[in-house]
Ligand SMILES: Cc1ncc(C[n+]2csc(CCOP(=O)(O)OP(=O)(O)O)c2C)c(N)n1
């Protein structure tokens with residue numbers, strides 16, 4: 001196909017929360033050789049048994065079009081939305097970041113965390129665990145800054161995304 | 170709610186529900202193989218023997234292919250019943266086959282009891298996990314209350330939209346449990362809503378484009394067959410109305426009568442010169458129920474470079490998958506064709522007569538190449554000759570053809586002229602050697618009085634030949650017509666063309682004596698190795714009331730042409746052995762299969 005331009009897109013997939021539904025979606029990605037950069041899933045409506053899966057993936061525009069069509073074909077899928085092309089949207093991710101150190105580095109870590117509105121949720125004399133929420137880029141940036149300050153461990157949730165304005169997906 | 174008050178709700182066991190659902194969905198025949206985990210269903214089947222005919226196969230792969238043959242030749246849903254573990258894993262090839270060729274089948278598998286799942290119990294395997302990527306959908310039934318709904322959804326999903334195989338995995342305790350059965354009409358699926366009708370604006374645009382075409386072509390596929398016999402009727406009408414040429418994929422053969430002069434023959438890797446050149450040079454391509462498979466397109470970037478492409482398919486994921494199209498229409502192919510006819514008539518379109526006449530002149534020049542001609546050298550039987558004679562001697566009968574996979578399959582596709590849909594059963598997408606014999610059993614079961622022939626290779630038949638025993642037991646007088654070249658011929662041909670004639674492991678030093686083998690199974694064996702004896706031998710086969718294995722000894726080194734080497738374009742076809750030396754297959758081409 002024509003272009004080789006790689007783009008990153010965020011898909012929201014509304015599914016029936018039945019056994020194996022996540023395996024169907026993930027298996028589709030691995031089986032057809034698509035990327036998964038991040039994956040978030042949780043039940044969103046217990047009365048309707050629906051879950052929402054958010055997948056960040058990358059590929060050429062042709063591949064991304066295929067991904068959407070292939071997901072749409074999975075039987076328990078209600079809807080697929082590509083947030084990158086369909087509607088203006090916001091994407092957020094939460095991360096817990098452990099930083100260990102003392103002295104000047106410890107002070108600097110706290111100062112930067114404050115600038116990023118990252119909150120210490122666990123504190124010892126030699127460490128912090130920061131909770132940070134924001135766009136994936138913001139979290140990446142924060143992680144980069146923590147690197148020389150004693151970064152120990154990162155746990156990220158993956159992206160949750162939603163459209164702007166009053167309408168649902 | 171008092172369930173006994175509602176007449177459509179009955180209490181029964183899970184196994185009885187399975188049988189009841191089969192009856193409610195009009196199933197009359199199933200193919201299967203018993204085992205511990207399906208004993209309750211087999212018990213219920215025993216009681217229903219008058220209404221449901223069960224064919225005992227010899228291998229579960231055979232059950233699934235038989236269900237495919239049954240489905241393909243009737244337009245109905247095929248059903249197979251297998252046990253857990255090895256029963257289910259043996260069914261996998263058939264499922265993958267049915268998925269790629271869009272064949273509606275329901276496969277019921279037994280599973281260990283729910284409390285044993287996950288304990289590595291005897292004959293436990295993760296059937297839904299294993300079959301997930303080779304089914305349209307599948308279910309593990311964990312609660313008897315879900316069983317009726319799942320049974321009905323299974324038939325709906327298998328047979329509607331783009332058809333395909335589904336698996337219902339039923340643990341043994343669920344088969345014993347009692348629950349309330351509800352009838353099919355009472356369930357509707359929450360998320361599954363397949364498209365059907367074509368968008369009328371898109372159809373109008375397509376028809377306008379067709380009316381303006383100077384070098385049009387209909388490129389039709391299995392989707393037309395799947396849309397039912399009426400779709401084939403409508404295709405004929407649309408071709409008649411427009412005067413456009415028509416070609417088809419391997420899976421679409423029979424949708425348009427091969428005897429008509431608008432028919433260009435099959436396209437693709439072993440398609441005709443005229444079909445492939447017309448695809449390459451056309452200005453408007455009307456794809457109907459097709460998927461631009463790599464066997465059809467050849468080199469993607471050289472595929473029909475100058476054409477506007479209309480693509481009708483019921484599966485949105487096929488649009489722009491391999492080839493960018495100009496006008497996608499997501500609909501049932503039959504519905505779309507019907508709508509095209511309506512618009513063409515309403516708007517009183519006329520094809521561009523002058524341009525079309527020139528186009529046909531060009532096509533006739535390509536046709537004059539006579540690309541399917543072959544040289545009769547030596548005294549032996551040429552495989553092409555054998556197919557031609559088989560065709561001549563069976564064409565006026567009520568004949569169904571299945572095939573195995575290899576050169577014989579391609580020769581059959583090129584030379585056997587199909588006039589009607591549902592008469593040609595072949596493994597297209599997966600290319601499954603061993604498909605033909607069991608598929609023929611399925612066809613024969615549905616058409617007891619018809620002539621059902623598996624055009625076979627000696628390699629392929631050995632993959633599922635045990636089903637000859639099924640043929641005898643179930644009184645299914647299929648004819649297995651082997652083009653015996655002692656080679657895995659299609660692979661040998663590639664070795665000749667791409668690997669310097671190094672015939673690595675494609676020659677069968679040892680082969681069974683097929684005549685004796687036939688007799689050992691209780692079938693009739695016939696051998697023929699002389700062209701002059703062939704007609705009489707074929708007639709003997711046709712007239713035989715029993716299953717027949719026909720060992721037709723053919724030229725070992727014959728190649729199947731025309732051929733578009735992998736990685737080449739439609740206009741880079743090889744027509745004969747002499748051409749082949751001039752053609753260098755690129756390294757990139759060798760990577761392709
Ligand atoms: C199950 C399976 N294994 C391997 C292949 C690869 N393959 C394709 S054609 C072919 C040769 C088939 O030989 P035969 O049945 O004798 O047919 P011929 O080509 O000689 O007519 C093989 C091995 C296949 N298609 N299916």
Ligand SMILES: [Mg+2]
Pocket residue numbers: 575626627628652653654655656657658
């Ligand atoms: Mg052979």
